[in-house]
Amino acid sequence: MPYIPHTEQDIQKILKALGASKVEEVLSQLPASLRLTKALDLPAGLSEQELAAHLRELGSRNTTVQDYSSFLGAGAYNHYIPAIVDSVISRSEFFTSYTPYQPELSQGTLQAIFEYQTLVCQLTGMDVANASLYDGATAVAEAALMARRITGKQGIVLSSALHPEYRETVKTYLVGTGDQLSEVMYCTETGVTLPGAVEAAISDSTACVIVQHPNFFGCLEDVQAVAEVVHRKKALLVIVVNEAISLGLLKPPGETGCDIVVGENQSFGNPLSYGGPYLGFMATKDEFIRQMPGRLIGQTVDRDGKRAFCLTFATREQHIRRERATSNICTNHGLCALAAAVHMVGLGSQGLKKLASLNLSKAEYLKKKLSEAGAQLAFSAPTFNEFTIKVNKDPGQVLNNLLGKKIIGGLGLKRFYPALDRHILVTATEMNSKAEMDALAEAIKGA
Template sequence: MSRYLPHTEAEIQSMLRAIGLPDMESLFSDIPSHLRLPGELNLPPPLSEPELTLHLEQMARLNTDGARFALFLGAGAYHHYVPAVVQEVIGREEFYTSYTPYQPELSQGTLQAIYEYQTLICQLTGMEVANASLYDGASATAEAALMACRIAQRRKILASSALHPEYLAVLRTYLRHCGIDLDLIPWTPGVGATSLDQAEGLMSQEVAAVILQSPNFFGCLEDPGPYVRLAHEHGGLAIAVVVEPTSLGILKPPGEWDVDIVAGEGQGFGNPLNFGGPYLGIFATKRGFLRQMPGRLVGRTTDARGRPGFVLTLGTREQHIRREKATSNICTNEALCALAAAVHLCLLGPRGLRELSLLNLHKAHYAKQLIASLPGFELPLSAPTYNEFVVRLPLPAQQVRERLLEREIIGGLDLGRFFPQMKDCCLFCVTEMNTRQEIDRLVSCLHDLAPGGK
């Protein structure tokens, strides 16, 4: 039997005889006729390999991407440079095609790679222990909330309304079906940061945790200290969400704020933009909460002969233990994505990460100042920012995006999509990938859209 071609007629007849059926029709007789497609599928004739390649290339050219267009879009998925050596390492067959076996100690290379990733995440976040990764930032945030409820033995979560709206949607889905209440802390108009006064009014002894994202969805930097103290004073936990991990190259890590759990997205390290994932869920916590942590944890030990080795220290997933005893129903870690992040972080080192963060900061503020100087454009939020910022436009945001696209610029996110009162606002993102020429071209195009422009 050919490896990639369909079965021959002789092979089909042989298989039918083996199961005692006269024909293919009998094989599907248990499916009601009204659910079955009559006749054959209306498919085009087959293509040769060169024809198929050309056809797919023509389809791909219908898409726009950050390689051909200047990209100023972020909001949870960031266009950062991925060094060639990252792909070289993760493309090795012992990593790329392997899966952690059910006797995991057989795969020492994979386990060590995950262990090194966990160590790097602890160093990055300032936390004591990190897991082997989760699906993405949104699921990691939801798992953090469930973990906090288990620890605090409470059924309510307070979350900033400046948390990424799609993270909030995932959080609502998780909590709603677990019987956990979710209250949102409003953000302050004109500032962009979460309102501490509102948080104090909503806080009670029923709250298991306070969730705060920094930089938040608007790109604004939050001050975690007061929220951490507020949570702890009421016997709850503090959860920090980091959606843009490169910011930790210059910002104080969450662990130094005495945060209890850090959740977030690791795509910014070693993982390129793609539509639909896979992405990389970061999860780290304090040592005292280790046994409530979801996912898997790789540890370093010694064998009976005193030789060092790596093992799955904890794996309290429903795949490993009884469902009612499990801390999570997530049954796969994003090992290859985690490896890519680990390789990228090792290449950068502390100094390189700081330089990368400063590049993002300086380029974004260069663009921010130029755009703010244009007639009809303004910065509606006063809080400090990292590499994203909100701009109020003289035209509807969707119209501006369409005009920019005509000039091969992928503009900012239309905030009216999530906040109807901000339909004239865009969230722009500038990373190290945006050249000064691209930024100047963006500003020039926006100038043409301004009152009195071309």
């Protein structure tokens, strides 16, 4: 049946109110060049059974990490998702990403988000975290805007070892703002952002410096040294965490002197899903709480003295005066945040540490095997579960050859960094078996 809400009687009432005799008179105001003058070329409708079969056929054309061994990361990581995650997030009470507009009526939803915020604070070592953001890239852009509001300055310094797509997102957000955007080149030997280079890039108008840790090449930055330089120059330090599992081993950013921590939490409880939806996070110091974008859930007591949860801050332009709003972000990724919270709680602090250690050991084993196979490690800095190698042949050819062996070999870096035209970013997680890593090394021999 056609899903058209208006009956013929409804249409006649509308036309009468408009003073028109037929629909064409109303549509005549549209430019002829924009009017569709022929019927849409659409296939015939399908029954539910036929549609299900059609979708299965389309899905079978995809290549997934269940079909191939994957060493691809660069901001989207293949981790095991425990069964408890889907069990909880599939409950009908939670099965929405949206915070209700009468939030205090949804105590379960608010508590889930509150627990997620608490876990993010524990992970990052920061005082306060918001309810979530869209993804890692937009979280970085929101952090840049937040730093501008806090400092009243308009200079943003980005490390060139920050994820290239994150850098592009920041640039897009800042179009038309008059901000001074600059980049600090990474060290070509170590692969990290040198404190001296950061210091040289900061001016009196710099609001913040944005550094990723571990960075895009997988290298571990000296966050504490960078923080000392940034604060000495009266700017804020934003740390970006692309691979949240790394926080199971690395010192929390809050303990290294950073002011704002943002990043991507997809690694906890959220599948690859061909790039989304993902889960951006943001955490900061108490003193900056009123400049945070998005929503913040708080714990209080009701009139009977019982524990209750409430929407403490919602500084979006739909809720408060536009000139006082910190963001126009419309919702939060509540379901993705719940999945991450369930995964984190299921792991516990010791489980997370073991998982992070396993990722590190897998990557170190793969480094060794690839080096023995003839690949060179591109940078000397230590890494977590991701690292960059240099091969002798064109990386595109190498990666295509690997696909023929059912191996997704990593990410060629030439399109992001033209100077790295023989380089591949490789990732190893708990999902990669010894046999898979040995097969990758064998396949890459001579490359």
